[in-house]
Amino acid sequence: MFERFTQQARDAVTGAQQEARDLGHGRVGPEHLLLALLACDGPAAAAMRAQGLEITAMRAAVARLAADASADPLDSEALRTLGIDLDAVRQATEQTFGEGALDAPPGRFRASGKRHLPFAPSAKKSLELSLRQALRLKHNYIGAGHVLLGILQDRDPRAVRVLVESGADIDELRTEVTRSIATEAA
Structure with a gap:
């Protein structure tokens, strides 16, 4: 499928x-695709900008969303009832593997030193x-607008x-990008 992708x-x-x-996230989600689409040129970015979307506000919305979701998923009180002291586990892990070891996102390191992040x-x-x-639009390529x-x-x-937090109307955005793609393909 990736061979059908345009450069954009x-x-x-x-x-x-x-x-x-850059946001310190351990995986790539659709919200990161949105940020990248807005940072590029082309019909997707044009449709997003026409909705008044801008990269700084969207990055802030993604960061807020991640902060909301990053509340410690381990309930220290529940673990304590099982005889597990979460603070002691964290301390022992950090002594062995370094500070923040439990907070490090998963990923492999490439030769460039950049972690490969998995796609959610x-x-x-x-x-x-x-x-x-x-395919619905009868295009033999996948462009940024299709993404x-x-x-x-x-x-x-x-x-x-x-x-929505950044001010977009989802239906209008869909209509605008579809129109832009059709115009670009014609």
């Missing part, structure tokens, strides 16, 4: 990796849906929340 769509995918990395299932689904959007349409079709709650 490829840039959005690699840009999403960098957006997630929701981001993978958005990319798969971008292919469906391209945006895939995200909008999936209606991932995180991505939709970022868009």
Whole structure:
């Protein structure tokens, strides 16, 4: 499927990796794809900008969303009833593996020193849906606009929340990017 991606769509995918990395996130989600799409030129970015979206406000919305979701998923009180002292586990782990060891996002390091971040299932689904959007529009390529349409079709709650918090009207955004893609393809 990736061979069908235009350079703009490829840039959005690699840009999403960098957006997630810059925000200190351990995986790439549709919200990172949105940030990368807005940072690129083309129909997706134009449609997003026409909605009044701007990168700084969207990054702030993504950061807020991550902060809301990052509340410690381990309930120290519940673990204590099982005889597990979470603070002691953290302390022992940090003594052995270094400060923040439990906070480090998963990922592999490449020769460049940059971690490869995995794509969340929701981001993978958005990319798969971008292919469906391209086929629906009878295009033999997947452009940045198709990626945006895939995200909008999936209606991932995180991505939709970022868009709505940033002031977008989802239906208008879908209409605008579809119109832009059709004009560009003609």
